Amino acid sequence: MIKRRLICSLITVLMALCFPLSVFAEPVDGGADSYSGELPELQNSIAKQALQCAYAPGTPRSKYKYNGGSPKKEYSEALVQAYGSRSGWRQKRAKAGASCDVFVGTVVRSSGYDTEFPRALSRDLKYLPSSSKFEQIHPSSVDELEPGDIFMYLFHGGGGHIGVYVEVDGVGYMANAHYLAYGGCYGCIDSTIKSVSGAKYKRFGIYRATEDCVSPYSEGDDSENVAKLQSFLKWAGYFDDEVNGHFGEKTTAAVKKFQKDAGLKATGQFDQECLDAVKLYTKDSAGTNLGKK
Numbered sequence: 001m002i003k004r005r006l007i008c009s010l011i012t013v014l015m016a017l018c019f020p021l022s023v024f025a026e027p028v029d030g031g032a033d034s035y036s037g038e039l040p041e042l043q044n045s046i047a048k049q050a051l052q053c054a055y056a057p058g059t060p061r062s063k064y065k066y067n068g069g070s071p072k073k074e075y076s077e078a079l080v081q082a083y084g085s086r087s088g089w090r091q092k093r094a095k096a097g098a099s100c101d102v103f104v105g106t107v108v109r110s111s112g113y114d115t116e117f118p119r120a121l122s123r124d125l126k127y128l129p130s131s132s133k134f135e136q137i138h139p140s141s142v143d144e145l146e147p148g149d150i151f152m153y154l155f156h157g158g159g160g161h162i163g164v165y166v167e168v169d170g171v172g173y174m175a176n177a178h179y180l181a182y183g184g185c186y187g188c189i190d191s192t193i194k195s196v197s198g199a200k201y202k203r204f205g206i207y208r209a210t211e212d213c214v215s216p217y218s219e220g221d222d223s224e225n226v227a228k229l230q231s232f233l234k235w236a237g238y239f240d241d242e243v244n245g246h247f248g249e250k251t252t253a254a255v256k257k258f259q260k261d262a263g264l265k266a267t268g269q270f271d272q273e274c275l276d277a278v279k280l281y282t283k284d285s286a287g288t289n290l291g292k293k
Contacts, residue, residue, distance in 0.1 A: 033283050035232055040225040042272060044148030045215035049111035050164040050175035053078055053103070054187040057168055066098040066184025075106070075187045082109035083119075093179040094119075098186050100162045103177035104150060107164055113213050121160045124152055125203075134207040145172060145206070148213060154203040165206075216271035221247040229270055232278060233258065 053075035055064045063069050071079070079086075079097050082105060089095045094102050105119040118127050128134050128150065137144060145165050151174060154160040163176030166189060173189045217226055226245045233239035239254040252268040259266045262277040 035235055035278075035281065037231050037235065038228055039232065039278060040217070040228040040270070040275070042214040042216065042270075042275060043223075043225070044146065044209070045111040045113055045213050046108055046150075046164060046209065047147035047166050048215045049078065050107045050148075050166050051168075051189075053107055053110075054166075054175040054177075054189045057171075057173060057189050059188070064186045064188045066093060066096075066179045066186060069186055071097045071186040075103075078110035079106050082106040093184070096186065098177055098179045098184050100176050100178050103175075103187055104162050104164060107175070108150075111213075111215070113209060113211075121152070121154075121162060124162055128152065128205065128207045133210055135210050137206040137208050146208060148209060150207045152205045152207070160203075214272060216269040216274075217247055218269040219247050219249065219252045226251070229255075236281060236283065 053072060055072060061069070064071070075097055079102070083102075086095045091099070093099055097103060097106065099119075101119045101121050101124060104124075105117050108114050108117040114131075114133050118124060129136060134150070137149065147165060147167050149165040150162065151165060152160070152162040161176070161178070163174035166173050166175045168189065174191050175187070175189045176185070176191075177187045178185050217223070217229065222245055224245060226247045227243055229247075230239055230241075230243040230245070230251060233251070233254045234243060236258070238258050239251065241248075241250045255270055255274065256266040256268045258277070259268075259274055262274075262281075264273055264277060
């Protein structure tokens, strides 16, 4: 009997040495379950701020036209954040935000990417080509553009314009402001990029951020990517509310719980670190396994 017990004990030890513990820990129902839905993508912070400051395509012109409409609340708040009272500005239109250089400067500054970004096209023409924060992109193909790219050009007949490339439902637009064309615009998304051709310009430039320029999703955001995040959190068991694309209190609480389980700082903001943890997440019948895909 003692010999039999010794033999059984020896076999047990040998099996433990020869076979990894994970083989025995693997659930019998087929193993880890990975998320099959579409994961959210982080937005370029310049593009995100431009979308927040500009009226969406299809908005009635009466809402945003210069001398008749008004800026979005988000644009007015960002304008104050970027430039303060603007007491030394002579032009009323620039003070109010109905100027292309003011719009782009406000967007770039308030996004947090470059708080020294200038205003006035003459300064932009010198600043952008020499700034280490931006690189010039050749405008040979629309497919090369990325949200947050800055357009700047001078017309053959004089004058110029500057705007930010954004995408809405897969369509590329320019987010901008102006005070001449069609009665002016207090921050609007009013022209598709396909209509922009270098042939009618004497100078044309596209500039892209060279440094980290992504913005996390946080409470108050509304987007398709927030809906994708909510869908993932619901599948993972962290979110039990409606998937509606609005980052509310329950979404914040769900993100915090996920971050805590993933060993991250529970900020409630969905940032790059949180996205990396989401990509590594699996679940199985034995529970959840963060970072073990």
